[in-house]
Amino acid sequence: MTEDDGFELSSFTPYLLNxxxxAQSVAFAAIYRNRYGMLRTEWRVLFHLGRYGPMTAKxxxxxxxxxxxxxxxxxxxxExxxxxxxxxxxxxxRSEYLVLRPPGEEAFRDLCHAAREHEAQLERRLGQQDARMLRQLLVKLRET
Amino acid sequence: MTEDDGFELSSFTPYLLNxxxxAQSVAFAAIYRNRYGMLRTEWRVLFHLGRYGPMTAKxxxxxxxxxxxxxxxxxxxxExxxxxxxxxxxxxxRSEYLVLRPPGEEAFRDLCHAAREHEAQLERRLGQQDARMLRQLLVKLRET
DNA sequence: GCTTGTTAGTTACAAAAGCAACTATCAGGT
DNA sequence: ACCTGATAGTTGCTTTTGTAACTAACAAGC
Structure with a gap:
């Protein structure tokens, strides 16, 4: 028995984060996959274009x-x-602007709605206080 | 402009978590990949056997x-x-017990050490208070 | 002891991700 | 104008993952 044996994977932060x-993205992925046959990256691209308007792939x-x-x-x-x-x-x-077409915009709005719903559900599970705290910590982690 | 346009991906919890x-697992994965050519699941299996002793794949x-x-x-x-x-x-x-051999145990101890190091580094970046809070919230999320 | 259903684990095939090489365009210096 | 290096994007190939079908062993009821 060495002291390393005391290390707990189940409270190792990278593991917990994973x-x-x-769990979270599997739940949400089911929505855009079932409704639009989209993959995660497709949803992200769609989101960027819907939220920020035309932009390039880069x-x-x-x-x-x-x-x-x-x-x-x-x-x-x-496309x-x-x-x-x-x-x-x-x-x-070299590059082109990517622009949503009406069906894309509609899907975007629908998925935004679903995302809000998903977020609200999380807040009910975790409590508003904790949900907000979690977001803040994750943002801090990203920016540190 | 609909109200959905206000939705922010960058503060959407599943996105932040991802x-x-x-970021966290890429950093740690580099360690077991470079030192032992291991994949993430291999590290997890190694960890389970090292921490909890012989057990089956199931x-x-x-x-x-x-x-x-x-x-x-x-x-x-x-193997x-x-x-x-x-x-x-x-x-x-139908099943077999999986048992670590000495090289496996050595790798396990080494990686536990690296994991502690990694965790300590996170705590320095985030502060002990916040690091602990983050872990607690993630545990709560898992168990809710 | 023979069916029926379940469980552990492996394998085969398809989907997706990672990575490096490639084309085409641009930008700057001479 | 021409060379050099950088940038945007695509393609091809390899590795990894996901899914479903499969084998083998067990368990329970009759």
Whole structure:
């Protein structure tokens, strides 16, 4: 028996974070997967365009900290679903603006609604105080 | 402009959890990947055996909430690294006890040490108060 | 002791993610 | 104008994960 044996995985922060993140996103992923056949990255791209308006793949990649190949494939998938279109960019021939089309906007609004619902449910489970505290701590962790 | 446009992804809990979990486990994963060529599930299996002693694949699967196919593959990988061996189970021919071998135990102790180090670093970044609070909230979330 | 249903674990195939190489465009210096 | 290096995005290949089907062993009822 060494003193290391006392180490507890079940209170190891990376482990806890993983379990929580897994549980939470599985629950929400079921929504956009079932309703629109979307993958997680597709939902994130959709969200960025819906929330912040037209932007390039690179912009989304930077903002969401997601690798450009994942963005590229998500954009193609959303394009095939007729959720967005590519618009030529005057100054730069390398990239295009990505713009939501009406079906994409509708899906965006619907999913925002579902996300709010999901968040409200979390708050009921955890209590408003604790839910807020958790968010704050996670933000702090990201920014530290 | 609908009211849904006000929804912020960057303070959506599942999103925050994902970012945090990703950042944290990438950092720790680098350690067991570089030192022992292990994958995340392998580390979890190793941990369970090191911490709780011999147990079956099913036991680990239940305890860690990881699907049995992932456990099966992780066990094989650890077996090939000579980190564990399979021991026949008298009463039940379907499953085997998984037992760490000396190299596995050594890796376990080393990784426990690294994990403590990692946790300590997090506490320095977040402050002891907040680090503890975060853990408590994540535990509460899991158990609610 | 023979069916029926369950459990542990593995395997095979498909979906997704990671990574490196590639094309095309741009920007700056000479 | 031309070279050099950087940037945006895509494609191909490999690794990892997810899912479902499968084998083998057990358990319970008849």
């Amino acid at each position: 379990q929580a993140a897994e 912009d989304i990649s930077t903002s969401a900290l997601v690798h450009k190949t994942k963005i590229s494939r998500a954009v193609r998938a959303l 095939q679903k007729r959720f967005l279109k590519r618009v030529e960019r005057p100054g730069d021939g | 970012q945090a979990a990703e 036991d680990i699967s239940t305890s860690a909430l990881v699907h049995k196919t992932k456990i099966s593959r992780a066990v094989r990988a650890l 090939q690294k000579r980190f564990l061996k399979r021991v026949e189970r008298p009463g039940d021919g």
